Structure formats: C-alpha cells, structure tokens
Amino acid sequence: MMAELEVRKTQADLDEFHAAVDQELAIFQKGEKYDYVKDLKDAYKDSLKATSEQRIFDTIPDHVFWDIKKPQRDPAYKRDNRYNTFRGREFENFFEMRDAEEYLDQSVHHANRNNSVSTFRRY
Numbered sequence: 001m002m003a004e005l006e007v008r009k010t011q012a013d014l015d016e017f018h019a020a021v022d023q024e025l026a027i028f029q030k031g032e033k034y035d036y037v038k039d040l041k042d043a044y045k046d047s048l049k050a051t052s053e054q055r056i057f058d059t060i061p062d063h064v065f066w067d068i069k070k071p072q073r074d075p076a077y078k079r080d081n082r083y084n085t086f087r088g089r090e091f092e093n094f095f096e097m098r099d100a101e102e103y104l105d106q107s108v109h110h111a112n113r114n115n116s117v118s119t120f121r122r123y
Contacts, residue, residue: 028034047055081087091097106113 022030050058081090083090091100
C-alpha cells in the first residue's frame with residue numbers, strides 16, 4: 001500500500017495519508033517537541049492524585065477493617081454485677097477486680113486465713 005501511495009497509483013493523496021497516520025499514531029503533535037517535565041507529569045498523573053498512604057490502604061481489602069469500623073458486640077452492653085444484677089458494678093478498676101477474684105478463690109477453697117495474714121509466699 002505504501003509503495004502504491006508513493007507511485008501515486010491510488011486515489012488517496014500521500015500527504016493526507018501521512019497526516020491521518022500522524023494524527024492517530026504520532027507521539028508529538030505537529031510543531032511540538034519533547035519536554036521531560038511534561039512527560040513525567042503525563043506518566044505519573046494518575047498515581048500522584050492520591051497520597052502514598054491512600055494507595056497502600058486501597059490495596060488492603062475492606063474485611064481487614066471490619067472489626068475496627070463496626071463493633072461486634074451490642075453498643076448498649078453494660079457490664080453488670082454477675083452475682084446481683086440489681087447492684088452496681090462489681091468493681092471499678094483492675095485492682096478491685098483482682099481483690100474480688102482473690103476473695104472468691106479463698107471462699108471456694110476455704111483457706112480460713114485471717115485478713116491480716118499475707119497471702120504472698122515470699123515475704
């Protein structure tokens with residue numbers, strides 16, 4: 001086809017053909033020169049729209065965050081007294097919880113220790 005265009009055996013004009021090919025396939029438009037900065041901007045324009053943190057989070061599937069985004073238990077859940085629900089909470093902090101557990105353990109095993117006697121082995 002190119003040989004026929006050069007010999008002018010076809011009805012199409014060679015200049016029109018080159019213009020059509022340049023319009024479809026050419027990297028640079030007519031009169032345009034290569035610009036390094038423009039080339040980099042065009043190459044990275046899609047990836048630079050989001051931050052690197054956002055791109056990392058986009059690769060992580062949604063189910064990883066389900067327990068963070070949506071609590072698994074009822075939000076109206078309130079820890080009550082296990083032994084007497086009409087009373088308030090059994091304990092307010094960790095230390096009261098440990099004292100209550102120690103008291104219950106002593107009452108189950110019938111250690112019969114006086115409250116003034118230490119329960120620690122090394123003293």
